[in-house]
Each structure stands twice: as structure tokens, then as C-alpha cells.
Amino acid sequence: MKKILICLLVISMLVVSGCAQTTAPTTSTGTSSSGATAAKTTSATDAPKKKITLTFGWWGSILRNDKMNAILDLYQESNSHITIEREFAAYSDYLEKLAMQMAGGNATDIINSSGLFASPYATTNQIIPMDPFVDSGLIDLNDWSDLAIETGKFQDKLYMITYGTGGSCLSYNQSMIERAGMALPNIDWNVDEFKDYVVQLQSKLEPGTYALTPGLSNDQYFYSWVRSYGYEITDGKKITAPTSVIVDWFTYWNDLDKLGVLPAADLWAQESAKDWEESMQVKNTACMQFRPMNHVPILQTYSEDTFNVVRIPKIPNADNARNEYIQNVGMCITSKSKYPEECAKLINFIVNDQEAQVIYNLDMGFPGNKKVISEWLVGKLPAGFDKIQNLNDIILADKDVSPAVFFPATFSSFMPSELISASDKVSFGQLSPQAAAEEFVKSANALLS
Amino acid sequence: MRLNKRKFTQSVTLKKSLPAYVFLFPWIVGVILFRSIPLFTSLYYSFTDFKLFSSPSFIGLKNYEFMFTIDGHYFNAIKATFTYVFIGVPLQLIWALILALLLDKNMRALPIFRSIYYIPSLLGSSVAISMLWLQFFGSKGMFNKVLEFFNITTFGQFPWISNPNTSIYTLVLLLVWQFGSPMLIFLAGLKQIPAELVEAAKIDGAGRSQIFRHVTLPVLSPIIFFNLIMQIIHAFKAFTPAYIVSGGSGGALGSVMFYTLYIYKSAFTDFRMGYASALGWILIIIIVVFVVIIFKTSKWVHYAD
Numbered sequence: 011m012k013k014i015l016i017c018l019l020v021i022s023m024l025v026v027s028g029c030a031q032t033t034a035p036t037t038s039t040g041t042s043s044s045g046a047t048a049a050k051t052t053s054a055t056d057a058p059k060k061k062i063t064l065t066f067g068w069w070g071s072i073l074r075n076d077k078m079n080a081i082l083d084l085y086q087e088s089n090s091h092i093t094i095e096r097e098f099a100a101y102s103d104y105l106e107k108l109a110m111q112m113a114g115g116n117a118t119d120i121i122n123s124s125g126l127f128a129s130p131y132a133t134t135n136q137i138i139p140m141d142p143f144v145d146s147g148l149i150d151l152n153d154w155s156d157l158a159i160e161t162g163k164f165q166d167k168l169y170m171i172t173y174g175t176g177g178s179c180l181s182y183n184q185s186m187i188e189r190a191g192m193a194l195p196n197i198d199w200n201v202d203e204f205k206d207y208v209v210q211l212q213s214k215l216e217p218g219t220y221a222l223t224p225g226l227s228n229d230q231y232f233y234s235w236v237r238s239y240g241y242e243i244t245d246g247k248k249i250t251a252p253t254s255v256i257v258d259w260f261t262y263w264n265d266l267d268k269l270g271v272l273p274a275a276d277l278w279a280q281e282s283a284k285d286w287e288e289s290m291q292v293k294n295t296a297c298m299q300f301r302p303m304n305h306v307p308i309l310q311t312y313s314e315d316t317f318n319v320v321r322i323p324k325i326p327n328a329d330n331a332r333n334e335y336i337q338n339v340g341m342c343i344t345s346k347s348k349y350p351e352e353c354a355k356l357i358n359f360i361v362n363d364q365e366a367q368v369i370y371n372l373d374m375g376f377p378g379n380k381k382v383i384s385e386w387l388v389g390k391l392p393a394g395f396d397k398i399q400n401l402n403d404i405i406l407a408d409k410d411v412s413p414a415v416f417f418p419a420t421f422s423s424f425m426p427s428e429l430i431s432a433s434d435k436v437s438f439g440q441l442s443p444q445a446a447a448e449e450f451v452k453s454a455n456a457l458l459s
Numbered sequence: 460m461r462l463n464k465r466k467f468t469q470s471v472t473l474k475k476s477l478p479a480y481v482f483l484f485p486w487i488v489g490v491i492l493f494r495s496i497p498l499f500t501s502l503y504y505s506f507t508d509f510k511l512f513s514s515p516s517f518i519g520l521k522n523y524e525f526m527f528t529i530d531g532h533y534f535n536a537i538k539a540t541f542t543y544v545f546i547g548v549p550l551q552l553i554w555a556l557i558l559a560l561l562l563d564k565n566m567r568a569l570p571i572f573r574s575i576y577y578i579p580s581l582l583g584s585s586v587a588i589s590m591l592w593l594q595f596f597g598s599k600g601m602f603n604k605v606l607e608f609f610n611i612t613t614f615g616q617f618p619w620i621s622n623p624n625t626s627i628y629t630l631v632l633l634l635v636w637q638f639g640s641p642m643l644i645f646l647a648g649l650k651q652i653p654a655e656l657v658e659a660a661k662i663d664g665a666g667r668s669q670i671f672r673h674v675t676l677p678v679l680s681p682i683i684f685f686n687l688i689m690q691i692i693h694a695f696k697a698f699t700p701a702y703i704v705s706g707g708s709g710g711a712l713g714s715v716m717f718y719t720l721y722i723y724k725s726a727f728t729d730f731r732m733g734y735a736s737a738l739g740w741i742l743i744i745i746i747v748v749f750v751v752i753i754f755k756t757s758k759w760v761h762y763a764d
Contacts, residue, residue, distance in 0.1 A: 102707060106727050113511045130730065134512035279711040280597055280621035424729040427708070431532065434712045438623060449531075456529050457729075 059091035065118035067097040069104035081366045085359050112136050119347035125338040129416040132164045137342040139167035143354035158378030161338035164416040170340040171357050176303030176375030177334035177405045178234045183297045185315035190214040195320040204323040208271040221271040224278045225300040226263040226433035229426045230335045235259050237333035238325050249451045260436050260443030275437035287312045302337045303398045304375035310394035319401050333410050428454050505737035511730040522737035535713040536721035542627050544694040547634035555638040559645035580639030589703030596620035596629045623714035630700050641686040648682035677761045684760045
């Protein structure tokens with residue numbers, strides 16, 4: 011009797027301790043399966059199709075989450091055999107989670123990615139090329155711009171279908187400048203003229219308000235700077251930009267800091283991490299900030315002031331060139347997905363369906379499909395978009411501007427933090443621009459090797 | 460006959476112990492699967508260039524070489540962590556002891572005070588409290604408002620939490636705030652001090668400070684020793700406060716880049732799993748070294764026997 015009791019107890023312990031069921035993955039902000047009101051059952055007239063569950067992950071704000079959920083609900087309405095389980099998180103949370111999911115082989119079928127960090131997944135076959143889906147017509151790129159298609163390519167294969175592109179620019183609070191009685195920024199300015207302008211602007215602003223936010227560690231503007239000199243920052247094995255170019259970068263920002271147009275480094279360290287609605291530009295404590303273009307309509311939604319954009323200043327030391335880094339963010343299909351063709355169809359729907367694009371409303375910048383702006387969103391463009399559209403046309407017409415690339419796998423994971431580290435030392439006066447540039451190159455080369 | 464008797468004894472002993480081993484079995488399996496295997500796997504990875512998405516290949520001591528000769532961030536992490544541990548822990552224990560001494564009275568409300576003072580230890584390492592700290596010590600946070608209330612305007616709207624000179628000390632303060640757990644242990648220790656020792660000291664004319672120095676502290680020394688070891692180990696493992704207040708970046712100039720945060724960053728942001736494994740093993744060695752030092756210098760600990 012005693013032995014039977016012991017055995018029963020042991021078995022119950024094993025069951026309790028060892029057999030917890032895994033639950034569906036959850037995110038830092040939330041997970042939802044389909045919220046669609048559309049029935050999951052098939053209609054009487056359709057032949058029953060195999061029920062499929064796709065998983066889809068993205069990063070973004072609440073506004074973007076609402077848009078994506080609405081688009082996916084729309085897709086499910088016309089594809090009732092498909093259920094889309096969604097995972098979304100803030101940008102940095104998403105990236106960390108994505109890395110772990112990829113390593114664990116349980117990433118979503120469709121992921122969000124960017125040329126800044128997609129190459130490790132491509133080189134290790136964690137994401138699949140989508141060329142076969144384009145060739146078969148599942149993904150229709152006939153109405154797409156070449157630039158948008160190119161931004162999704164790595165080693166001549168199409169790994170990513172972009173939501174939208176947009177170059178680095180200088181965003182500014184037009185209303186604040188007008189209140190200060192200044193002329194608006196000049197699109198043809200160079201960095202010296204820019205410095206004069208911000209000094210003048212700063213003199214007309216109230217105490218505690220700054221003409222410009224620091225951008226030493228703004229990686230996309232940094233890439234734009236390096237590209238303006240005619241170099242890529244790395245070939246994957248070492249830093250290929252001359253140290254002098256990087257010295258110029260740190261010197262440029264050091265000069266701006268000495269001119270008193272930037273907030274103190276410790277204040278910016280606190281402010282830079284805040285969300286959109288708490289940002290210095292929205293709170294009117296800073297006028298200008300270097301940003302990707304697609305940020306400006308988002309800023310506009312949080313502010314009653316009018317925001318506008320202008321090109322990054324020309325660089326006299328680089329023969330007055332400027333080569334804006336064109337941001338590329340899009341969707342990739344993971345290699346572990348059981349339904350790659352269904353994923354391709356869903357991606358095609360998101361980027362090529364009129365209703366879906368009206369909902370998405372240019373959230374990530376300029377879509378690949380030219381019809382979106384020229385036909386579908388006529389009269390419905392988000393506030394502020396006309397300004398970035400004008401600037402985008404100007405930038406793309408500039409022969410010096412080259413498409414975005416996928417950064418080499420070994421570089422993209424740690425480069426931003428190395429730039430931040432060197433930038434902090436300049437901002438806090440620990441290192442001169444020369445010393446910071448040398449340290450950055452040495453450290454990055456050590457990591458690349 | 461003797462051999463048969465020994466075998467019989469062993470058989471009886473085994474039969475008596477068998478249920479114990481059977482009940483221990485799940486725990487043993489857990490330790491092997493979830494502790495031992497990952498531990499020794501990470502030791503192997505520390506000698507490889509494992510980058511999360513590629514197979515590890517052996518590189519010998521290169522990770523350790525990089526750590527000690529090239530990686531400036533590593534020494535930054537050491538500095539931040541050592542500051543946190545070796546300033547925070549003593550302050551925390553001193554404060555815990557002071558409060559335990561104050562509460563070591565037969566007061567009615569003692570359980571209530573004990574519970575209230577223990578709450579920070581429960582919540583202190585949480586994300587919510589770290590976010591609260593971020594707000595409290597920000598440029599427009601409550602701390603500056605409190606200073607303003609007391610007419611201390613020297614600092615204005617100083618960003619305590621993001622300034623590289625002060626950010627680490629805001630986290631030291633957070634550690635000190637979590638004094639509840641060592642306080643309870645001190646309180647239990649104080650209750651164990653034999654009353655006759657204190658009475659004898661009083662009879663000999665000892666004052667309160669003399670009683671504290673010559674009776675309380677020596678009798679309490681094993682408890683102090685225990686708390687010191689446990690809090691040092693706990694402080695070396697701190698991660699959440701540094702992660703939340705710096706957004707995972709380690710703060711301006713890496714001022715709050717705790718060692719554990721640097722391991723996390725190397726592994727999950729930079730994808731350098733091999734290097735992160737090496738960092739982890741060095742942390743183990745550091746903690747062991749300090750614990751051994753404390754043990755070897757523990758002549759100040761007086762045991763009753």
C-alpha cells in the first residue's frame with residue numbers, strides 16, 4: 011500500500027513539474043490573435059480550404075499597431091481560412107526579441123526587418139529570398155519603383171519587401187522658426203551656413219529651448235555623412251571610411267555643441283529615450299532634429315505646430331556633396347515558415363492592395379507601389395506628407411544619392427553602440443574629435459576582425 | 460557470514476533511502492538539464508566565436524584576450540559594477556542595521572513596521588520601481604522638486620539619472636532602499652543576543668555605545684557576515700535597474716553599464732554569444748574571489764561555540 015502511494019506521488023510530481031504546456035509567444039506590449047469580426051468559417055459558396063495560422067511580427071507605436079491590425083483583419087475577411095496571430099512591440103524590444111526568436115527557430119512567419127540588421131538573417135538562411143514569388147506573380151512588383159525594389163536586395167536576392175523608403179533629412183518646427191522671425195532653412199545650404207543659421211536661431215529662442223538636438227550618434231545621418239564623402243562605412247571586414255571623414259563628423263558636432271545650440275549632453279541622454287509625444291520637438295523645447303523622413307508625419311500627429319523638412323547640409327570638405335542614407339524597412343519571410351506562399355500573398359496584399367494602403371497611409375515613408383501616392387491616396391495624404399514628398403523627389407533626382415544597402419552581418423549588430431560610445435566621449439568632453447574617431451575605428455575594426 | 464550481514468545492511472539502507480531518491484529525482488533532473496548542461500555548454504562557448512546564428516568554432520583564449528587587452532567597455536562595466544557593489548552594499552547593511560536596532564524593541568506595531576520596511580526589498584528590483592526611479596531622478600523629477608522645496612536651488616533641473624557622474628549613485632540609492640531583507644535578518648539576530656550578556660555589561664558599567672561595540676556587534680558578527688556575502692552576490696547580479704534607467708544602453712559614457720547588462724548586450728544585441736559566455740565565466744570567478752577573500756579575512760566573526 012505504502013509503495014503504491016509513493017509511486018502515485020512520484021508520478022503526480024513528474025506530471026506537475028515536467029509537463030507544463032508551452033503557450034503561444036507573447037510580446038512586451040501585447041499579442042492578439044485575430045480580432046476580426048469576419049467569421050473563421052468558410053461561406054457556403056466557397057470550397058473548404060485547409061485552415062492555416064500565420065504569425066506576423068512588427069514594431070511600432072500604438073498608431074501603427076492599429077493600422078496593421080486593421081489591415082490584417084481586412085485580409086482575414088477575404089481569406090477566412092487564414093488566421094493571423096500578431097506580435098508587436100516597441101522597436102528596441104522587438105529587435106531583441108526577434109534575435110532570440112530567430113536563434114530559437116520560433117520567429118513569426120513574417121518579420122519586420124531593415125537593411126541595418128537583416129544581413130545576419132540572410133547570410134544564415136533564416137529568411138528566404140522572395141524572387142520566386144515575384145517571378146510567379148504572387149508578389150506583384152510591376153508598378154514598383156526600382157529604388158524600392160533595390161532596397162530589399164542583398165547579394166542580388168530579394169529578401170525584403172519594403173513598406174516604404176525615406177531618406178535622412180533635417181526636420182524642423184516651422185511654426186517655431188516663424189515665431190522667432192527667421193527665414194526658413196535653405197535647401198542648398200552647407201554645414202558652415204547651417205551653423206550660422208542655428209546660432210542665429212538660438213539667439214532668438216527662449217532659455218531652455220534649443221535650436222537643434224544632438225545627432226552625433228544618429229547612425230543614419232552618420233552613414234549619410236560618410237556616403238557623402240564617397241565611402242561606405244565598412245566592407246564587413248574593416249572600417250573602409252578614412253579616419254579623417256569620421257574626425258570631420260565628430261568635429262562638426264563638437265563645433266555645434268560649443269556654439270551653444272545643443273542641449274547639454276546629460277539632458278539629451280535623458281530626453282533621447284522618450285516616446286514621440288514626450289520628445290523635445292513635440293514639447294517645443296527643440297526646433298530641429300536630423301531624422302528619417304517618415305518620422306515627420308508621425309511628429310505632426312502629436313503637435314499643433316507645423317513641421318517641415320529640408321535636406322541635410324552639403325559638406326564642403328566632400329566637394330559639397332550629400333548622399334542621404336535611404337532607410338529601408340520591410341517584411342521578410344522566415345525560413346521556418348510552413349506556409350511561405352501564403353506569407354507571400356499576405357505581403358503582396360499589404361503592399362499592393364488599395365484598401366490596405368489607404369489604411370497604412372504611408373506610415374513608413376514612400377511606398378514601392380507608385381499608384382499609392384499617384385492614385386489611391388490623392389486627397390488623403392497624412393498631414394505633413396506633402397513636405398516630405400517634395401523633398402523626397404528632390405533627393406531621388408540627385409544623381410549623387412545611392413540606394414540603401416544591407417549592412418554586412420558582422421557590422422550591423424554592434425556599430426550603433428560603438429558610435430554611441432565614441433559620441434558620448436566627445437559630448438562629455440572626455441575625448442577630442444580626433445581621439446574619438448581613432449578609438450571608434452580601432453574598436454570597430456577589432457570587433458569586425 | 461560477515462559479508463552477508465554487510466550486504467543485508469546495505470540492502471536495508473537502500474530500501475529505506477529509496478523513497479528519498481525517488482522524490483529527489485525531479486530536482487536532480489532539473490539541475491542537470493537546466494543548470495549543469497547550460498553551465499558547461501557556456502564554458503565551451505567561451506572558447507568559441509559563437510555568434511548566435513552560426514555554428515561555434517574554436518578560437519582558444521581569444522575572447523579572454525579581447526576582454527582584458529582591447530575591450531574598453533569591459534573595464535567600464537567593471538568600474539560601474541564595483542562602484543555599485545562596494546559602495547551600495549556596505550551602505551545598505553549599515554542602514555539595515557540601524558533600522559533593526561531601532562526596531563529591536565518590544566513595540567506593538569513592530570510587525571507593521573517590519574512589513575512596511577520589507578516592501579522595498581520585494582519591489583526594488585522590479586521594472587516598475589526602476590521606471591519610478593527614472594522619473595524621480597530626472598531633470599523634471601520629484602527629487603529636484605524636493606530640493607526646490609527646501610530652497611536648495613544650486614542644482615536647478617539637474618538630470619541626476621542621466622548625468623554620467625551621478626547616475627550610478629542613484630542606483631546605489633536604489634540598492635540601499637532595498638534594505639528590508641537584511642534588516643529582517645539583523646532583527647532576528649538581535650533577538651538572539653543573550654540578555655545576560657547585556658545585563659553583565661551594564662553591571663560592569665558599560666554605556667550603550669560600549670554595549671553595542673563589545674556585545675552586540677561581536678554576537679551579531681555571523682549575521683553581518685552572512686548578510687555581507689549574500690548582498691554582495693545579489694548586487695553583482697543586478698540587471699533590471701541598469702537596464703530600465705538606461706534603456707539597455709548602459710547610460711551616458713557607460714556609467715550604469717553593469718557587468719550583467721554588458722553580458723546581455725554582448726549576447727542579445729551584439730550577438731556575440733561566445734564573448735558573452737566568457738564574460739559570464741569571469742563574473743563567476745570575480746564573485747568567487749571576493750567571497751573567498753571575505754572568508755579568509757573573517758577573523759572578526761565570532762561564533763558562540
